[in-house]
Amino acid sequence: MELTLPYDQYLALHRYKYLALYHALRAAILEGTLPGGTRLPSTRRLAELYNLSRGSASQVYEMLLADGYVQGETGRGTFVSEDIFAATHQETHEQPLSPFITNEGGASEAAEYGEPAHLPLSAWGKRLAVASAPARIYEDFGGEVIDFSSKGMQMVHFPYSEWKSALAYAGGKGGTLLESAGPPQGDEGLRRAIAAHLRITRGIRAEAGQIVLFSGSMQGIVLLTQLLLDPGAPAVAEDPGFHGIRRAVEVTGGVLIPGTVDESGLVPEDWNARLLFVTPSRQFPTGAVLPLERRRALLDWAQRHHAVILEDDYDSEFRWTGRPIEPLKALDRGDRVIYIGSFSNTMFAGLRLGYAVLPQPLAGPAVAAKALYEPLAAGLLEQRALARFMNTGGYRRHLRRMTRIYGERGRAFRALLASQLGGLFEPLPGDAGLHVYARWLGRAEAFEAFRAAALRRGAGFRDAGLYRVAPGAPAACFYFSHLDLPSIKEGMRRLKQAWDDVQNAT
Structure with a gap:
């Protein structure tokens, strides 16, 4: 040694x-x-x-x-x-x-x-330190708690044998492809497969040259924010909205303009900005679907202000009823929308793989920015395996299977929420996704007491206030994709007991 x-x-x-x-x-x-x-x-x-x-x-x-x-x-x-x-x-x-x-x-x-040297941070480094995500966003309630926070999928339903075969194929015969490298924008075969998938499922017409792969969608959001936003420049983001977008704007040095969200999603305004972040297919975290007229209003705004819209489509692949409305990217005739997608929700959380479909004028600068951080593609074996998985139909079959399973769990959760805690929460309507957003109907103090009592009873859920910029009424996010039906029922039983505890204590 x-x-x-x-x-x-x-x-x-x-x-x-x-x-x-x-x-x-x-x-x-x-x-x-x-x-x-x-x-x-x-x-x-x-x-x-x-x-x-x-x-x-x-x-x-x-x-x-x-x-x-x-x-x-x-x-x-x-x-x-x-x-x-x-x-x-x-x-x-x-x-x-x-x-x-x-x-x-x-x-x-x-x-x-002497004393330890003072090591000064750059302005960017100082902003990063200040904007660090609160640890409680990623809170872990422990193994004995039925946790309605985000935990990914149950791997028992994942087609592991098919994925293992795809990995073996990606490595080449005898591992001959394991030493090969790929360009910073990622494996061309996967980019072609993504383009074909989006044409069929989302109505987006894109070529492989417009797609850049990232190590998760968050990497893409941060890098593109750095590419498009000057320090001191304004950017619009939904409130409530994804906390990662807010951090990306703050760390880049931009000025965040909170966009109003109602039951139909983001409310269009004549913002004095040239960058907008939006989740139109399923607003995060409320789940609201942006109506077609609002989508067109956002595109008109972008055209007038010479702005760019970054559309984050984080989990709309899982839709169990109805027909999805076209994404902004499919409606975009002015080439002003960046479409962000991810495989971490649809495959498994450990596969940190996201992508962006870029307007033609941004494709070159985005590849150059990606090359600065990663001169060669990271996770090339997984990229090639995913391309094989998609091209052989495995991904499509997997989505169909998980959409059915998640639909059953989502409907069961909503029914139990109505029967067990109907007087406490008002869930927003939804027919897609992996979580339910529900407004708290009581007082704010009672909400905090209920959360604490729920943990004592062995049930946890996420405080949706974590996603707000301005203070607002209490609300909760309940994730269900990782829980089977017996666990969902038991978790709701514990939540009901927790509310009984709160009432008995007052």
Whole structure:
């Protein structure tokens, strides 16, 4: 085993080599560089690494053993103590120790090297630090809680054998294609497959050259925002809306203009801006479908203001009733709409693969921007596998199967919400997607009390206030795609019990 320790730094402070090595090992253990349970080199190897006698190396281990930092196991070797690591890790994680603990006289040695340097961030870095997403957006309620927050799909329904076959095909015979690289815009075969899929399912006429692949749709949103928005320039985003869009605008240095959302989605206005983010097929988070007249109004606005519309179509693939209205991109005659899609919801969350269908004038700049971050395509094996999966009909069959399953779960959840908590929530209508948005009909204080009581009963859901810019009435997002019908029923039973607890406490 090779060890990298600040040995030379300690050697400048201590007279003897064995003391320098002792302090270097001790600091590495206390700071967590050598976690509990780490096997250390043999005394023979330690002596070779640091040009000591074997006796001196043994003395170092004996000192660490006497102080409780290591423990020896006969026939196995010397290991960092689990107990000392557990006792010190929290403190050292919050405030890392200086590598220079004390010298033989006990005086602090950190002063000889000065305080840690101040490392200034750029204006972009400072905006990024300020706009960091609140951790509670990604809250994890624990394994015992039936969680109506977003958790992806149940992999038991995923056609793994077909996907495994597609991966093998993508690697080439004998793995001959594993070493090959692809352009920054992504595998051409997948871009062709996406273009063909969108022509049939969404009515979007696009060529492979207009499509750029990203490591998830969020990467595409951020990169395109940087490409289109100057610092200080205004951009319109829905309120409530996807928090990732809000962060992209803030970090880029743009000025966010909250767009009003009602029961029909974004309300068109004559905004003084040249960039608009919108989710017309299924407004996030409310699920409202933007009427055709509003879609045309947005396109007229973009034409008048020479603006660009970024259309995020995040989960409209799963529609179990009715006929979808054409996306903005299909109605766009002025070439002003960017269409963003993702496979993370339709396939599985671990497949971080999104794409953008770009106006012709933006295709070149977008590829150049992507090449700056990723000169070669990332995840090329998965891209080729997905192209194979789509071209052989596996993706289409998978969507049909999951649409049926999600439709059953969505209808069951809505029925249970009405029967169990009908006086508490008013769900917005919806016939697609993976979650239900519901307005709270009571007081704000009662909403917070209900959320806390629900967790005590073992049920969690997402506070939709996380997606608002301006304060508003309480609402909840209930995700159901990852829960089977028995879990949905049990979760609703727990929520009903939680409300009974709130009422009994008042």
